[in-house]
Amino acid sequence: MNKIERLKELNDLLKSGVISESEFNTLKIEVIKDENTSIDKDSFVSNKQKINFKSFHNSSNEIITAPDIEFLDFKNISGDDLSKIKPFLELKQIYAPSEMTADEISLFSSNFSEMETNEIISRRPGLNYTTNARVCLFTSIGVLVLVIFNPLLIFICGFLMVGVGIAGIGVLNKGNATNMDKNIIYLSFALIAVSIAIFKFS
Structure with a gap:
């Protein structure tokens, strides 16, 4: 087998993925330098x-x-x-x-x-912590509604606020929380802040 045939065989091995580009370049140099260099496909495949x-x-x-x-x-x-x-x-x-x-x-x-x-x-679209984010959001909305329509239940609201805070901080501290996870938690915190302001100034 002459050099051209061996180089063609090398190129076929590269295209099929049996050898990498760096392996191809190394073997190509060897083939060009030494006419007796042989190419054993099985030796490459055996380790892969x-x-x-x-x-x-x-x-x-x-x-x-x-x-x-x-x-x-x-x-x-x-x-x-x-x-x-x-x-x-x-x-x-x-x-x-x-x-x-x-x-x-x-x-x-x-x-x-x-x-x-x-x-x-964390760069995935959507939510990685769907349950936690939704619970925080819906709970903070519930707190806001209670404060507006029944402020006498402030003790229940306070308990719920603490729950939102703990769950929300837990999500924010997760390294794989997505932007949507974080945005929902921030919105929940904002709703809690509004609820506190309404109760304080009502």
């Missing part, structure tokens, strides 16, 4: 697993295409492969976490720290 990446849609319904990687050595991922994999996994964790494959979940957990994970999850 077939990887299952799945494309998804973001919030704008745009398709986010999966990385063009077919085989991967989970214990020794090249920098080239990571530069393709991490941005994809980050976006998928934000927009389509329920669609993540077992391989994607494993890669995400092993390549992102807990702090990075919380920061990524």
Whole structure:
């Protein structure tokens, strides 16, 4: 097999995902320098697993295409492969976490720290703490209604206010709380402040 044929075989391995771009460049130099350099596909595949990446849609319904990687050595991922994999996994964790494959979940957990994970999850659209946020909002609305129409129940209102404060602060202290989670808590606190002002000046 001459150099051109070996280089073509290398290019096929690169396109199929068996080797990374850095591996391709290293082997290409070896082939060019040494006519006797052989390419053993099985030696590359033996240390790698077939990887299952799945494309998804973001919030704008745009398709986010999966990385063009077919085989991967989970214990020794090249920098080239990571530069393709991490941005994809980050976006998928934000927009389509329920669609993540077992391989994607494993890669995400092993390549992102807990702090990075919380920061990524906090960028999801919608709520991560749906129950807490809704309870705070509806309770603060209830407190406002009670203060306006039946201020004699101020002791009950005070108990509810404390509950909203504790639950709300708990959500705000979560590293993976979304902007919507936080905005609902801030709105709840604002309603509580209005209720206190009404009671104080009524």
